[in-house]
Structure formats: C-alpha cells, structure tokens
Amino acid sequence: MNSKKQLSSNIWKALSNQIRRDLLVFIGEKRVVSFTDIQSRFGTKVGTLYHHLDTLGELITQNATKKYLLSEKGRRAYALIEDELDVSAPEIQAYGKLSFLHTLFLRSVFQFIYADSVRSLGFTLLLFVGLTVSTFFMSTSPVFLFPSLISPAYFAPIFFVVSTLVTYILCELFSSFLFKRKKEKLALFQSVVIVQIPLILFSVLESLVVDLDYPISPLDLEIWLFVILIFTQVITLGLLIEAIIVIKELRIEKAGIVALVTSYTLNGLAFLIMNGLVW
Numbered sequence: 001m002n003s004k005k006q007l008s009s010n011i012w013k014a015l016s017n018q019i020r021r022d023l024l025v026f027i028g029e030k031r032v033v034s035f036t037d038i039q040s041r042f043g044t045k046v047g048t049l050y051h052h053l054d055t056l057g058e059l060i061t062q063n064a065t066k067k068y069l070l071s072e073k074g075r076r077a078y079a080l081i082e083d084e085l086d087v088s089a090p091e092i093q094a095y096g097k098l099s100f101l102h103t104l105f106l107r108s109v110f111q112f113i114y115a116d117s118v119r120s121l122g123f124t125l126l127l128f129v130g131l132t133v134s135t136f137f138m139s140t141s142p143v144f145l146f147p148s149l150i151s152p153a154y155f156a157p158i159f160f161v162v163s164t165l166v167t168y169i170l171c172e173l174f175s176s177f178l179f180k181r182k183k184e185k186l187a188l189f190q191s192v193v194i195v196q197i198p199l200i201l202f203s204v205l206e207s208l209v210v211d212l213d214y215p216i217s218p219l220d221l222e223i224w225l226f227v228i229l230i231f232t233q234v235i236t237l238g239l240l241i242e243a244i245i246v247i248k249e250l251r252i253e254k255a256g257i258v259a260l261v262t263s264y265t266l267n268g269l270a271f272l273i274m275n276g277l278v279w
C-alpha cells in the first residue's frame with residue numbers, strides 16, 4: 001500500500017489548505033521550530049496559526065520544549081508534497097524577473113532531450129565526436145572546468161572524454177545520493193555533453209590567443225582571459241543547473257546543490273591534475 005493510501009481522509013482535509021501545506025513544508029525543512037518561528041515566517045494572527053496547527057493534527061507533534069516537528073505521517077505527507085514540487089520544477093520559471101535565463105541556459109534543448117533521450121542520442125553523439133575531434137586540432141581541452149593547452153595534441157581528446165564522463169558520473173552520483181534521483185541516466189549524459197560547449201568555445205579562444213599576436217601586453221591579455229574564463233565557468237554552471245532541474249526534476253535550490261558539489265569536486269580534481277599529483 002503506497003503512502004497516499006495510508007493517509008486518512010482527515011489528513012487530506014488538513015492538506016487541502018495552501019497555508020497548512022506551506023506550514024507543513026516549513027516544519028519539514030526546518031526539522032524543529034518554535035511557535036515564534038512559525039509566527040515570524042507566516043505573519044498570521046495567533047488564533048489563525050493555532051487553528052491551522054490544530055487542523056494538521058496527527059501530522060505534527062511537539063517535543064519536551066513544546067517545539068513543533070513532523071510525526072511519522074507528517075514526514076510521509078511532506079515527502080509527497082516535496083515530490084509534487086520537484087516534479088513540477090522543469091516547468092517553473094525559477095529566476096523570477098530574470099526568466100530569460102532559462103532561454104540562455106538552453107532549457108528547451110534539455111526538455112527535448114528529456115522528452116525522448118533515445119531520439120536525441122544520435123545528435124548528441126555526433127556533437128560529442130565533433131567536440132572531441134576539435135580538441136585534437138586545437139591542442140587544448142577542458143580539464144574539468146579549466147580549459148588548458150595539452151601537449152602532445154593526441155592527449156587532448158582523451159582529457160575531454162574523461163572530463164565529460166567524470167562530470168556525468170559526479171552529477172549522477174550526487175543526484176542519487178543526496179536526493180534519490182536515479183532515473184534518466186542517458187538523458188543526463190547527453191545534457192552533460194551540451195554543458196561542455198562553453199568550455200570548448202573558451203578553448204578555441206585560448207588557442208587563437210596562443211597562435212596569433214595581439215597589440216596588447218601579455219599581462220593585460222592574461223587578465224582578460226581570466227575574466228572570460230570566470231564568465232565561461234558561470235555559464236557552464238548555469239547550464240548544468242538547468243540540465244539537472246529538467247532531467248532530474250529537482251527544484252533550483254536542489255539542482256544548485258548538486259551542481260555546486262560537482263563543481264567543487266571537479267575543481268579539486270583539476271587542481272590535482274595541474275599540479276602533477278594525478279596522472
């Protein structure tokens with residue numbers, strides 16, 4: 001018998017009100033809260049808050065210090081609400097007035113991959129091969145989040161393939177471990193390939209800078225490259241968050257956690273590689 005069937009009609013009645021659902025989510029997220037915390041969060045009259053708390057009934061309980069926490073049934077109800085919120089995440093405009101960022105971060109592309117990952121596989125593999133070959137001719141490749149010149153050139157495609165695979169594995173691992181999202185592995189891999197595009201474009205720019213002379217001092221050139229690299233990494237992180245929102249059906253804050261943990265791990269691996277401690 002699933003969790004929905006286990007919840008009584010009284011519980012469904014308690015959850016029929018938006019304020020009570022928000023109240024349950026608030027307690028679930030904070031784990032343990034005082035009445036003052038609830039009043040500060042909702043700004044509602046004391047009598048109204050007590051009415052909602054009483055209506056939640058067996059979904060909440062109080063500890064020895066009279067603070068509120070979820071009961072076993074409350075935790076199941078909270079899990080159901082969280083799943084509903086997460087499933088709707090790919091359709092939510094998460095950036096408010098900056099909703100155009102969803103276009104910038106290629107939400108429609110990730111939605112296409114999510115809708116039919118088998119149908120999109122051919123295009124993604126072709127793109128992956130093209131990006132891999134390009135690293136050979138440029139003698140440069142992303143070392144995780146840091147595009148770098150690679151010598152000899154035939155090592156560049158190897159670095160790119162390994163970087164892409166490790167990024168995918170880490171995203172899959174953290175999504176599964178932190179938020180129990182184990183589905184759509186093929187779609188996530190394809191999305192990670194798309195995420196590599198800004199890093200490859202920066203590699204193109206870096207190779208052009210090395211091959212050509214510019215009327216600018218080496219120091220100024222290094223500063224500009226560093227600024228562009230930071231911008232590239234921000235775009236890459238934004239793409240990764242958007243991909244996780246759509247593919248793993250997580251809200252932006254959860255997708256951000258997965259992306260940031262993945263990013264920090266990749267940065268650590270890149271530091272080790274660049275300092276000769278790995279490979």
